[in-house]
Amino acid sequence: MGVSENHGSAKTYILGFLFSLILTAIPLWLVIQHVMSKTVLTVTILLIAVLQLIIQFFFFMHIRDGEKPRYHVMALVLGAVMVFTIVAGSIWIMTFNSQVH
């Protein structure tokens, strides 16, 4: 069939699981210990969440599978643009609302 399908191995699943546990423990510890200022902490834990998402995509969801062109990756990128627009746009526009009061 000539399809280069990679279903992952036990090793990649275990690695992915370990990474996700570590990336859960770090932000939890940071928040409980209050080691940095609120803004830095917020940005840090959001970045860790994005890392965690990448781990799930590559180690568990095998995003690199499938034949080229990878339409599912294109769909995901379009989705990411929409998600960013909706969330960032809503937060940004609603800050004007709070300035009125």
Added chain:
Amino acid sequence: MAQSAISMDAPQEHQHDTFKLLGFWIFLVTDCIIFACLFAVYAVLRTHTDGDLTGRELFEVKGFTAETLILLASSFTSGLASLAMHKGSKKQLLGWLTVTVLLGLSFVGLEITEFAKMASEGARISTNAFLSSFFTLVGTHGLHVSFGLIWMIGVMVQIARFGIDSLTKEKVTIVGLYWHFLDVVWIFIFTVVYLLGVM
């Protein structure tokens, strides 16, 4: 039962499989957009607590950490299930799916307990804007998990009856993708709702 005698080797059949998987990825993207809207609402309303009953007072670190670990573990075991499937071991596949379902059930159980406890403390969906957006966001995720459990049990019944063939393989792959996706959404609930809430 002359079902599922479909040959994977036929090229058209394979094309069809790829399209089905692509279709499911597109569904996941649209589901992402639903959650993005709910996250946007939550991000805007999280400070609108009308004085009391903030996240800091309501969220319990032990409870949401347990929920997170359980869901992460279930994502891992559903991965092990698909690994067992590609090895062709029906017994292992059913075993790991059972573990995944049990972990999913305990997650839903913990969440229901958490919601009931919050409601008994007076924190209901109608109490303030923050709680309305909280229950909508986290509740929608909980409903997704509950639906995923019913779906996964359905797939397990089919594997038990028909064994591992190209059709059941596809079904396990798709329900597995759905399950990992729910884990991704939960990571953001854990970070944005709970961690920022108790900060």
